[in-house]
Amino acid sequence: MRLKKFLLRYYPPGIILEYEQSGVLKTKSIDLLDLKPSTDVDAILDDISAKEPLITPARLDQVRKLIIRLQEKQIETDDRHFYLFKILRAHILPLTNVAFNKSGTSFITGSYDRTCKVWDTASGEETLTLEGHKNVVYAIAFNNPYGDKIATGSFDKTCKLWNAETGKCYHTYRGHSAEIVCLAFNPQSTVIATGSMDTTAKLWDVQTGAEISTLSGHSAEIISCAFNSTGTQLLTGSFDHTVSVWDTRSGRRVHTLIGHRGEISNAQFNFDCSFIVTGSMDKTCKIWDAGTGKCIGTLRGHDDEVLDVAFDYTGQLIATASADGTGRVYNALTHHCLSKLEGHEGEISKITFNAQGTRLLTASSDKTARLWDPNTGKCLQVLEGHTDEIFSCAFNYDGDIIITGSKDNTCRLWR
Numbered sequence: 001m002r003l004k005k006f007l008l009r010y011y012p013p014g015i016i017l018e019y020e021q022s023g024v025l026k027t028k029s030i031d032l033l034d035l036k037p038s039t040d041v042d043a044i045l046d047d048i049s050a051k052e053p054l055i056t057p058a059r060l061d062q063v064r065k066l067i068i069r070l071q072e073k074q075i076e077t078d079d080r081h082f083y084l085f086k087i088l089r090a091h092i093l094p095l096t097n098v099a100f101n102k103s104g105t106s107f108i109t110g111s112y113d114r115t116c117k118v119w120d121t122a123s124g125e126e127t128l129t130l131e132g133h134k135n136v137v138y139a140i141a142f143n144n145p146y147g148d149k150i151a152t153g154s155f156d157k158t159c160k161l162w163n164a165e166t167g168k169c170y171h172t173y174r175g176h177s178a179e180i181v182c183l184a185f186n187p188q189s190t191v192i193a194t195g196s197m198d199t200t201a202k203l204w205d206v207q208t209g210a211e212i213s214t215l216s217g218h219s220a221e222i223i224s225c226a227f228n229s230t231g232t233q234l235l236t237g238s239f240d241h242t243v244s245v246w247d248t249r250s251g252r253r254v255h256t257l258i259g260h261r262g263e264i265s266n267a268q269f270n271f272d273c274s275f276i277v278t279g280s281m282d283k284t285c286k287i288w289d290a291g292t293g294k295c296i297g298t299l300r301g302h303d304d305e306v307l308d309v310a311f312d313y314t315g316q317l318i319a320t321a322s323a324d325g326t327g328r329v330y331n332a333l334t335h336h337c338l339s340k341l342e343g344h345e346g347e348i349s350k351i352t353f354n355a356q357g358t359r360l361l362t363a364s365s366d367k368t369a370r371l372w373d374p375n376t377g378k379c380l381q382v383l384e385g386h387t388d389e390i391f392s393c394a395f396n397y398d399g400d401i402i403i404t405g406s407k408d409n410t411c412r413l414w415r
Helices: 041-051 057-075
Strands: 002-009 014-021 024-031 084-088 095-100 106-111 116-120 126-130 137-142 149-154 159-163 169-173 180-185 191-196 201-205 211-215 222-227 233-238 243-247 253-257 264-269 275-280 285-289 295-299 306-311 317-322 327-331 337-341 348-353 360-364 369-372 379-383 390-395 402-406 411-414
Touching (some): 002 024, 002 057, 014 057, 041 057, 095 137, 106 137, 116 149, 137 180, 149 180, 169 201, 180 222, 191 222, 201 233, 222 264, 233 264, 243 275, 264 306, 275 306, 285 317, 348 390, 360 390, 369 402
Parallel strands (some): 306 348
Antiparallel strands (some): 002 014, 084 411, 095 106, 106 116, 116 126, 137 149, 149 159, 159 169, 180 191, 191 201, 222 233, 243 253, 264 275, 275 285, 285 295, 306 317, 317 327, 327 337, 390 402
């Protein structure tokens, strides 16, 4: 094994090692999820050199500088005020979803008008229209971190894979017998998962376009799906009140997470895949041990359905959004509520952390999106101007651009 180079990952903090083994280029990551500006760098170096054979004594000074750079990044203050940059009259019918590529240089919008559009973030100009679906384009995703492919899932029961630069359609994945409402790429960008109203999820080969496996076992619609960071497991959340954990290599179900008394709204792994969080129409969230499938905590406090859940990058904070018009932030380890996000006048359908974990963004039926401090629950800014409910919102990776998508058929860029 020969170390070729280091790559820095700011959020969450880590150092990626690119190395050669038997003529093949490979990568592995040193995750520094507990790194703080005050952390003793020498102690980290001792730990890394003891555990990682690729880091020779001659490389330690280089690694020291990288750790210090990661610490300096954490000290940067985040007091940005966002301004409306552009209103995009994106589609002739309401939008369904919005998503950035990893770098934030472009984003995509799905719509009831049966198309997905690709936009240049810097100019706000449309670069491509992806046409071919015969019904609503509901689920959309880039194959981040690469960003060279786009997947679209439609009410026409198919998923399509596109070239993000040219708009060429590589494959149309057929096999579901009802609407596709969620999809995800695995981190390696070799597999797409689709979840459908037909109660199944399917795994598809990105390269060949072939179906790899059908994941059967739910008794009602699947409405959320998410891979773990290695791509070896997939979560599916269903209206049957359960979440399934699947082994993507065998197609077998590893765990069924049973305990909610209402439909599941979302399910996510934390970054190191030790925890799973689930949100439900039963007004609660639950935290599960990803290894055993056992419930280790129930997060209560909302007066109405929990519509969305999100981890911060370290997996130590959980944010929840509810139909009761509030958000909450919980400590994932102690299960205590750290802050309440109060101020919206309608249900909150979407909540997301920026990559840095220092800000939360919410989208509401009250036609506003709001920016919050997750630690205090203080509302830092109200993003106003949409004339109908906002159902989707996203940060770019650097956290300095926001996109909001609304039922008023427009998308707004804030920076």
